[in-house]
Amino acid sequence: MDHSSPFVAKPDHQEALGFPGELVDNWQEKAIEKMGELLTKYRSLKVFLDSCVKCGACTDKCHYFQGTSDPKNMPVARQDLLRNVYRRYFTLAGKYFPKLVGAQDLTEDVLDDWYKYFHQCSQCRRCSVFCPYGIDTAEISMAAREILDHVGKGQKYCNEIIGKVHKVGNNLGLPEPALVDTLEGLEEDVEEETGHVVRFPVDVQGADVLLITPSADFFAEPHIDGLIGYAKVFHQAGISWTLSSYASEAGNFGMFIGSYEQMQKISWRIRKIAMELGVKRIVVGECGHAWRVAYSFWNTLIGPFDFLDQNYPVPQHICEVTLDLIDKGAIKLDKEANDDKVITYHDSCNVSRGTRMGNMEGGQFIVPRRVIKSAVNHFVEMNPETTFDKTYCCGGGGGLLTDDLLELRVKGALPRMEALKTVIEDQKVTHMAAICAICKSQFSKVMPYYDIPMDSIISVHQLVGDALIMGNNDS
Amino acid sequence: MGFLTFLFTLLLYVSVVIFIGGLGYRIATYAKTPAPLKIPTMPAPLTQGGVRIRMLKEVVLFHSLFRSNKIIWLFGWLFHLGLFVVLFRHLRYATEPVWEIVAVMQPIGVYMGFAMLAGLLGLWARRIFVERIRYITNPSDHLMLGLIVLIAVTGLMMKYVSHTDIVQVKAFALGILYFDWQPLPTDFFFMLHLLLVAALMIVFPFSKLLHAPGVFFSPTRNQVDDSREKRHIAPWAAELDDKRQ
Numbered sequence: 001m002d003h004s005s006p007f008v009a010k011p012d013h014q015e016a017l018g019f020p021g022e023l024v025d026n027w028q029e030k031a032i033e034k035m036g037e038l039l040t041k042y043r044s045l046k047v048f049l050d051s052c053v054k055c056g057a058c059t060d061k062c063h064y065f066q067g068t069s070d071p072k073n074m075p076v077a078r079q080d081l082l083r084n085v086y087r088r089y090f091t092l093a094g095k096y097f098p099k100l101v102g103a104q105d106l107t108e109d110v111l112d113d114w115y116k117y118f119h120q121c122s123q124c125r126r127c128s129v130f131c132p133y134g135i136d137t138a139e140i141s142m143a144a145r146e147i148l149d150h151v152g153k154g155q156k157y158c159n160e161i162i163g164k165v166h167k168v169g170n171n172l173g174l175p176e177p178a179l180v181d182t183l184e185g186l187e188e189d190v191e192e193e194t195g196h197v198v199r200f201p202v203d204v205q206g207a208d209v210l211l212i213t214p215s216a217d218f219f220a221e222p223h224i225d226g227l228i229g230y231a232k233v234f235h236q237a238g239i240s241w242t243l244s245s246y247a248s249e250a251g252n253f254g255m256f257i258g259s260y261e262q263m264q265k266i267s268w269r270i271r272k273i274a275m276e277l278g279v280k281r282i283v284v285g286e287c288g289h290a291w292r293v294a295y296s297f298w299n300t301l302i303g304p305f306d307f308l309d310q311n312y313p314v315p316q317h318i319c320e321v322t323l324d325l326i327d328k329g330a331i332k333l334d335k336e337a338n339d340d341k342v343i344t345y346h347d348s349c350n351v352s353r354g355t356r357m358g359n360m361e362g363g364q365f366i367v368p369r370r371v372i373k374s375a376v377n378h379f380v381e382m383n384p385e386t387t388f389d390k391t392y393c394c395g396g397g398g399g400l401l402t403d404d405l406l407e408l409r410v411k412g413a414l415p416r417m418e419a420l421k422t423v424i425e426d427q428k429v430t431h432m433a434a435i436c437a438i439c440k441s442q443f444s445k446v447m448p449y450y451d452i453p454m455d456s457i458i459s460v461h462q463l464v465g466d467a468l469i470m471g472n473n474d475s
Numbered sequence: 476m477g478f479l480t481f482l483f484t485l486l487l488y489v490s491v492v493i494f495i496g497g498l499g500y501r502i503a504t505y506a507k508t509p510a511p512l513k514i515p516t517m518p519a520p521l522t523q524g525g526v527r528i529r530m531l532k533e534v535v536l537f538h539s540l541f542r543s544n545k546i547i548w549l550f551g552w553l554f555h556l557g558l559f560v561v562l563f564r565h566l567r568y569a570t571e572p573v574w575e576i577v578a579v580m581q582p583i584g585v586y587m588g589f590a591m592l593a594g595l596l597g598l599w600a601r602r603i604f605v606e607r608i609r610y611i612t613n614p615s616d617h618l619m620l621g622l623i624v625l626i627a628v629t630g631l632m633m634k635y636v637s638h639t640d641i642v643q644v645k646a647f648a649l650g651i652l653y654f655d656w657q658p659l660p661t662d663f664f665f666m667l668h669l670l671l672v673a674a675l676m677i678v679f680p681f682s683k684l685l686h687a688p689g690v691f692f693s694p695t696r697n698q699v700d701d702s703r704e705k706r707h708i709a710p711w712a713a714e715l716d717d718k719r720q
Binding site for chain 2: 039040041042043044046047048050051052053054055056057058059060061071074076077080091092093097099100101102125128129130131132133134135136139260261264268295296297299300302303304313314315352353354355356359360361362363364365389
């Protein structure tokens with residue numbers, strides 16, 4: 001996979017985010033300076049760079065290593081790309097005995113390796129589950145990407161998208177008129193199909209719920225069926241809700257590039273619009289990384305949320321909302337509607353290892369499964385070595401969902417595809433449900449490479465939407 | 476005071492100062508470096524008490540390593556358990572009268588010396604024969620294993636091959652502790668043992684042995700899962716907080 005390196009950001013993508021347009025002349029000095037700064041700002045980075053004993057527990061745990069067999073994709077080897085430079089410039093042993101401890105000067109080759117291999121990490125945190133010290137390669141790769149951005153060697157995919165969020169409001173660059181048009185079209189489709197007028201409101205002042213969802217939900221299958229599912233749930237439960245054209249994106253690529261400032265800036269749009277619209281609750285749609293930023297970071301980045309209704313968790317995941325309504329009997333589902341399907345569930349990496357749902361430890365596994373089991377009769381688990389907190393990344397997370405990394409994405413999907421194939425063959429599974437826009441896009445794209453039909457991946461809320469019993473509270 | 480006694484006494488003080496000072500400095504650095512975001516590896520405990528149990532399982536049982544790789548766990552745990560008991564057993568050279576529990580532990584302590592050695596050799600074999608681990612190994616990793624293996628071997632040599640007068644050893648050790656210096660027992664294995672231990676203490680704060688304090692500061696293991704309930708602002712992030720818009 002030596003050749004597999006994503007496109008470098010163009011000067012205008014870089015400069016829009018306040019990074020140098022291209023590789024600066026004194027990049028070596030700047031990179032070390034930035035590393036020094038990050039070492040004082042992030043305990044994770046400092047402790048993780050010092051603590052690794054090279055025990056090897058993580059070496060076979062990364063999906064990219066399993067898929068590519070490239071030794072630099074072993075989590076510890078990936079960390080070592082940064083650690084070796086850290087040792088050279090920041091530790092006594094590395095300064096005086098570099099060969100002994102594997103310390104390395106920051107050369108152009110090393111910089112290239114950083115760029116390549118820190119963009120072959122999807123920040124899925126699987127390695128951190130297995131490390132005896134909890135060393136999380138995601139933290140290391142975020143730091144590396146931040147250094148790369150600051151010397152002028154950012155990644156095109158991420159930085160271009162962040163630019164779009166600031167300019168247009170969402171990652172896809174879908175402008176307001178197109179969004180409104182899409183949603184009107186959906187209202188017509190749903191009415192035609194179900195005979196019920198289900199609204200898809202935008203920018204409604206005074207709605208109770210602001211729904212923040214990945215823009216992929218407005219754009220294509222299988223995402224859009226999930227959006228229809230959320231709308232039906234809100235409709236049937238009689239909850240007034242709205243989308244925002246200003247903050248029409250849940251995804252936060254600021255996390256991928258390791259930038260606290262960007263992550264905060266992108267999140268701030270949501271606080272701002274929530275206050276302006278005067279909503280009482282913020283609900284997040286099916287989006288794995290977005291849920292990590294929302295669940296784990298929003299309160300810190302853009303809190304406190306004292307202006308919202310404290311009877312509900314802030315933010316709340318759409319699966320939490322749906323399960324709560326099911327439990328209260330506020331919505332009813334007819335499982336037989338999904339009897340043509342045998343479902344398995346893919347735990348998305350960032351949801352599993354970066355967040356929680358509900359009020360119990362491990363709720364992020366329980367809540368979506370309970371939602372699915374309320375909507376289907378036939379549910380099958382995959383190999384337990386590949387689910388719950390041991391789940392595998394889809395192969396496209398963390399800013400790698402770009403066509404210039406397609407070969408890597410196909411290889412990185414290997415462990416999940418193997419586990420899925422087994423249940424397809426042994427237990428007649430027809431569909432795999434997920435609650436992450438990246439997972440859904442990635443699987444639709446790579447499944448055909450594994451001879452699995454691309455429409456085998458579906459949204460959890462498609463299952464809910466299809467099973468939901470409509471009626472009684474039509475407006 | 477003989478030359479060797481002087482040399483070893485000085486060496487021990489110097490190495491202890493480096494060990495404690497270096498480690499203290501590292502721990503202070505870890506403690507004062509902020510962890511600006513909640514990043515526990517989930518599922519994580521919802522309470523501080525839960526975190527204590529999680530940490531205890533990590534530090535005492537190597538729980539994550541157990542889930543990861545049973546062979547590395549077996550060797551690693553055997554080595555660390557052995558090391559712990561052996562160190563504890565050594566308290567008999569530093570206490571007068573010897574604590575009851577230390578006295579009781581003596582026979583087990585000797586077996587634990589072998590357990591420690593077995594664990595170390597197992598880990599070393601993996602480092603040499605498993606390709607993935609060989610790839611990530613630096614010369615310092617071999618040296619570290621060699622150093623600790625030699626410490627264990629010289630210790631066991633004194634027990635089984637060439638006895639050292641432990642009354643003299645104890646007098647020397649207590650002398651160091653209470654600044655009332657006594658002659659160094661000049662047996663070869665004892666001096667070598669002491670020399671290697673001093674070397675270990677000196678390299679400790681500059682090496683991967685920092686995993687010992689590091690694990691307690693690992694944000695993925697020591698954080699409570701309460702980010703929806705509590706804000707978690709680092710001092711440098713608080714400045715950004717004021718400028719948000």
